[in-house]
Structure formats: structure tokens, C-alpha cells
Amino acid sequence: MAAAEGGTSGWRVKLYQLNDDGQWDDRGTGSIRVKHVEAAGGISIHVTQEDNGRDLLQSRISDDRDAYSLQGENIITWEERRAGNASIDLALSFQENEGCFQIWSQIQEIQGNLVADGPRMDVEGWGAPGEIGPQPLSADSSPMSTAAEATPLPECRVTNLKQVHEQLANAGLTHREGYAAMLQEQNNAYLSKLFNLFADCEDLEDAENLVLLAQIGKSIVLLNDVNLIETLLGPPFFEQVLGCLEYDPELKCKAEHRAFLQQHSKFREVLSMDDMGDLKTKIQFNFRATFLKDAMMRPGLDESSLSTLSSYVFFNNSEILNKLHQNSDYLRRLVELLRKPTPKSSDANGAATDAMYQSRYGALLFLKEMCTLAKNVQIQSRDSLYQYLLQDTNFFESITPLLADRDASPIERLIGTEILSNVVAYDAASSFRLHILKAAGHPPLPPWAGSAASAAGPSSAA
Secondary structure (H helix, E strand, O other), X not given: OHHHHHOOOOEEEEEEEEOOOOOEEEEEEEEEEEEEEOOOOEEEEEEEEOOOOOEEEEEEOOOOOOOEEEEOOOEEEEEEEOHHHOEEEEEEEEOOHHXXXXXXXXXXXXXXXXXXXXXXXXXXXXXXXXEOOOOOOOOOOOHHHHHOOOOOOXXXXXXHHHHHHHHHHOOOOOOHHHHHHHHHHHHHHHHHHHHHHHHXXXXXXXXXXXXXXXXXXXXXXXXXXXXXXXHHHOOOHHHHHHHHHOOOOOOOOOOOHHHHHHHHOOOOOOOOOOOOOOHHHHHHHHHHHHHHHHHHOOOOOOHHHHXXXXXXXXXHHHHHHHHXXXXXXXXXXXXXXXXXXXXXXXXXXOOOOHHHHOOHHHHHHHHHHHHHHHOOOOHHHHHHHHHHHHHOOOHHHHHHXXXXXXXXXXXXXXXXXXXXXXXXXXXXXXXXXXXXXXXXXXXXXXXXXXXXXXXXXXXXXX
């Protein structure tokens, strides 16, 4: 029965196995789900063949955090241990990037539970066979039918807040998708009612119910549903969920998340992003996701508890970096801005002005942040970014004059040096050496120089 269902739902993948010649053999195409598999002895990656529903793979998820690797945006690889110390290398190639993102999040979450609870994990929802996590809806399904698997939430009113908290906080992993669907039904009607109650309770200074709403807000995020997370990051819910978390009872005193963002965060564009599609939205959502994750981190939580938020930020970082140079000259124009001197601050307190952010100063801050993001993305995205920066922009021609410019401020030269060191480290300084030779007009070595050095031998060279 499980095999038959696997052919009509789940994400479409190709399974590969590394052969003895170091080549990847295609083992078939099918649909993937993460579920309890008795034959594998626990929570497993289960792939069924799409044409006949037969099992292609039943691989129990390992508690080793280093066992699985994300390659690009749609490939997961790992080493499968077998009896007698034997092992094989497997890879899953996803048709949809979203499917890879969700399965990767599920693996991380399960590994967190395995580490916390040991190999004999007894978590609600895992005791019997069943699928977990977000799955694409089939033609005859809907959010209503998915949500029906979980106990319906009570009517959204103050007197029911305790029951709402208990249901969401104690939701089994198999029921989280159902609760996420309930919250988003009818254009997020239930979410809207919850946050309207929060505004009323805050106006009335109802401390008891504000604590309950804070716990509900945290439980909603911990459902780890990617569509729900994106809803919470957008208007009007982001500020409201942060407001709820300010009353988290685990805090020693009330937080001031909203006031902090209003006073210290402002989205500034070095160059206009109006023609860059959804790049601006992705940057804003990534900032909010990071802030929400940091605001929620408590002694009782770890990264695995917020796996969807962490994976959301990780994947978005790659997309943001790709959009800077793929089918766009944004990065090239930004590098050219390094030649535009920074105007003096017109602020009475010497604070940076919008004019400063739209000149060399802003470009330096942007490139510094870009290099920081590039350290924590897939290697393909990082390589693509730096190759474009070195080959298709005048990076060295723009950054080196800055370091010698006496009119540049110490902070500008410091940031410029940091950016240069990141870029030079990428290709072991080979591009920088070529630039120095070219810029200094160094003549090419004579033909006999190479043979003479070889004949002298290493002892003479030393």
C-alpha cells in the first residue's frame, strides 16, 4: 500500500550510485518521502519507482551530522553504511529545488531528534509508519483534507488560547503540516484572528494571555512549515509575531524586538534594485528570517529545532548571490562605484547619509557583506560569483587605487583590505599576481629564464 501511494505523491527524484570507476550510475526515477520504515529499522529516506511503485531505496537516516551533503540546490549525497564495514555512495537529484529544500530540512530535524533522544527515539508521530513534513498536494487533495488529519483548532478567542497553545506545542511531527494548513486557510484567517487578539491583549496589558500568545507564536514557528514561515515573514505578520515573542516567559525581562528594528534597521540600496525582480524581497525576507531565528534561540532550542528557518536562509543566500550577476550587470556596476569618492557626511553627528551609501562607502559595505555570505553557500554558487567578479568586472582596477587614496577614510581602507583578502584567498592570489604584472607593465620572462632556472636546480634556487 505504501509503495502504491509513493508513485502518486512525493517529490520526483533520480537515484544515483557511485560505481568502482568513480562514475554515477542511474538507479531509476521515483518519488521520495521521509517515513518510518519497519524493514530499515526507523525513520528512513524512502524512494519508490514511478512506473511500478516498487521500492528503489529504503535508507535509515543516520545521526551523523556530517553524513549528508548538499550539492548545489537540488542534489543530496551521502555514504550508505552496509554490513561488514562496506559502504556505497548515493545521490538524489531533485526535479524541483523546493523538494530538495524540504527533504534536507526534514533530515536535519530528524538528526537533531536522534542526537537529543538517542537511537531509540520515541517521539509522537514516529512510533508507527507514516509520512512527515510538507509534501506536494496530489490532484485529489487539498489543504482542507490534509488539515483533517490533525485535531481541529478551537475557535480563536481569548478563552481558548490555552487549548490552542497545547495543541500546537504538542503537535506530532506527522500533524504539523495539518496545523500549518489550518492556520493559513481562507487567506490566513486564523493567523489574522490570533494576532488581532495579541493587539487587544497588549492594549489591555493582559499579562497572562500575552504569555500564552508568546508561546503560541513560538509553537507556530516551530511547526517548521516553509509556506507558513514565508507567510510570517511578510506583511502584516512579521512585526506581529515579533511582538508576541517579546513576552516569551523564558526571557528575564520583556524584549524590545520591534523597537530595536525601528531604531536600528533601515533598508538602503547602493544601486536601485527595482529592475532586479524579487531580489529586494529576498534580501528583506532573509534579514527577517535571521532575526526571527536569533530572537527565538533559547537554551532549550538548538539549530535543528529551527531547521526550516536555517535552511530557508541558506538557500536564499545562494539565490541572492546568483541574482547579483546572472543575467544582470548589477555587480559590475557596483564595482565601478568604488571609483566614486565618498562625500562628507552632512549629518550633525557625523552619521552616514544616503548619499554616502550610494557612493564608494556603500559599495564597500555591500561587497563585504557579499563576501561574508559567499563563505556559507554551496561551492557552485561561490565559484560562479568569484569567477564573475574576477573575469567580468574591473575589481582589481577599482579596489587597489582605493587603498592608496589619501582621501579615503581609515574605515574604507580597512573594509577594502578585508574584501581584497577574501577575493585573493579564493584563487590563491593567482588573479592578483596577474593583475600586478599587468598593472606594473612587467615585461614577459625571456625564453631562457625558465630553462636556466630548471638547470640550476632547487639547491641553487634556495
